[in-house]
Amino acid sequence: MSESLSETSKPSELINSVVKNLCALAARAWAKRWIITFTAPTGVGKTTAVDYAERTLGFDHQVIRCKQITTRYTLLQTLALAPGEKWTTHGRNWMRASDLYGRAIERIRQRPYLLIIDESDRLRLDCFEILRDFWDDAKLPMLLVGNEVLTEKLNRQHERLFRRIRIRFEQRPLREADLRKVLEFMGYAIADDEFTLLWKLVGGSPGFAEALLENANEIAASQGAKRGIEALEGALRYFPTLRAAA
Amino acid sequence: MHDMVCRVLRIRPELAIMLLRRGVFTPEEKAEFLQSLPKGSTLFSAPSLGAVQFATMLAQGDTHLAARAVLRNCIRPNELEWLYRLLRFQKPSDKRDELTRAVERALEGRKGNVRKSK
Numbered sequence: 480m481s482e483s484l485s486e487t488s489k490p491s492e493l494i495n496s497v498v499k500n501l502c503a504l505a506a507r508a509w510a511k512r513w514i515i516t517f518t519a520p521t522g523v524g525k526t527t528a529v530d531y532a533e534r535t536l537g538f539d540h541q542v543i544r545c546k547q548i549t550t551r552y553t554l555l556q557t558l559a560l561a562p563g564e565k566w567t568t569h570g571r572n573w574m575r576a577s578d579l580y581g582r583a584i585e586r587i588r589q590r591p592y593l594l595i596i597d598e599s600d601r602l603r604l605d606c607f608e609i610l611r612d613f614w615d616d617a618k619l620p621m622l623l624v625g626n627e628v629l630t631e632k633l634n635r636q637h638e639r640l641f642r643r644i645r646i647r648f649e650q651r652p653l654r655e656a657d658l659r660k661v662l663e664f665m666g667y668a669i670a671d672d673e674f675t676l677l678w679k680l681v682g683g684s685p686g687f688a689e690a691l692l693e694n695a696n697e698i699a700a701s702q703g704a705k706r707g708i709e710a711l712e713g714a715l716r717y718f719p720t721l722r723a724a725a
Numbered sequence: 726m727h728d729m730v731c732r733v734l735r736i737r738p739e740l741a742i743m744l745l746r747r748g749v750f751t752p753e754e755k756a757e758f759l760q761s762l763p764k765g766s767t768l769f770s771a772p773s774l775g776a777v778q779f780a781t782m783l784a785q786g787d788t789h790l791a792a793r794a795v796l797r798n799c800i801r802p803n804e805l806e807w808l809y810r811l812l813r814f815q816k817p818s819d820k821r822d823e824l825t826r827a828v829e830r831a832l833e834g835r836k837g838n839v840r841k842s843k
Contacts, residue, residue, distance in 0.1 A: 521813060546826075687814060690777070690807075694778055697774070697778045698775075698778070700775065701772050717782060718785070
């Protein structure tokens with residue numbers, strides 16, 4: 480009974496090199512009170528790794544996911560206010576950004592934590608300045624996760640923060656065997672010729688591979704057939720940049 | 726000719742017909758678009774697109790058309806999620822960022838666009 484169960488049960492998590500590296504860097508940033516950047520190309524699985532870290536890290540941490548407009552006010556609100564607490568922006572209790580900053584610093588000093596910022600390449604100049612202030616005033620350890628733009632942005636525009644970063648980690652795309660493992664874990668049964676084409680097109684980016692495979696699945700379904708190499712080649716027409724690479 | 730009609734004539738026919746079916750265009754634009762089609766056009770026989778195909782074409786196609794489709798609430802939530810993911814694969818540009826923001830707001834259930842101070 481137990482054997483058949485272990486044969487059929489699928490692991491709920493796949494710990495690949497991206498997840499391992501990100502968790503290891505998070506632990507290091509926390510232990511040493513460092514600022515660390517983790518950069519990788521889009522689609523490699525950074526956000527999935529951040530989600531995993533958020534659920535599993537064994538010390539206090541807070542994750543911020545950047546949106547297109549993440550202002551210093553939203554950043555301060557997230558760090559200064561308790562969950563569910565409202566920021567009164569008018570009336571007698573109006574709170575200024577400096578008040579929020581003071582509260583955030585106080586919270587960090589009382590109970591330090593690791594700040595993980597996903598897609599931090601989307602942060603604006605003033606947000607990076609606030610992060611630097613947090614580190615200067617409260618030694619807030621940080622793990623900044625983003626794509627290649629993050630390094631460039633920090634290097635060019637935020638020299639003062641850049642100098643405070645102890646480790647700049649560049650995650651390489653997944654290797655061929657790892658990509659296959661991830662796609663199989665995601666539930667895709669891929670023939671060898673399909674995988675060869677996928678690898679040639681997307682390299683070690685499971686996110687991109689998933690988009691291509693889903694398109695191919697829909698093309699095949701509209702023709703009432705099973706996904707094959709033709710459907711995958713058909714899906715390529717929706718991705719002009721990849722087609723040029725092929 | 727309306728600007729939107731010029732744009733829709735330049736995109737892939739499968740996407741054009743999907744947008745037409747979803748009601749992205751005003752009646753005037755729709756009439757003008759239908760008039761501009763050649764006689765015996767096979768446009769209406771184009772097959773319906775799946776969610777990922779539709780989102781991929783929107784992400785790769787004309788940003789103005791995609792933004793209008795998003796702002797007029799003509800895109801389903803699963804298509805929006807795919808559109809959001811696919812936009813993040815693209816190289817950053819102002820147009821892409823504006824569209825991403827519109828998609829984010831739509832995913833959050835908010836309406837309208839964000840006006841930037843100039």
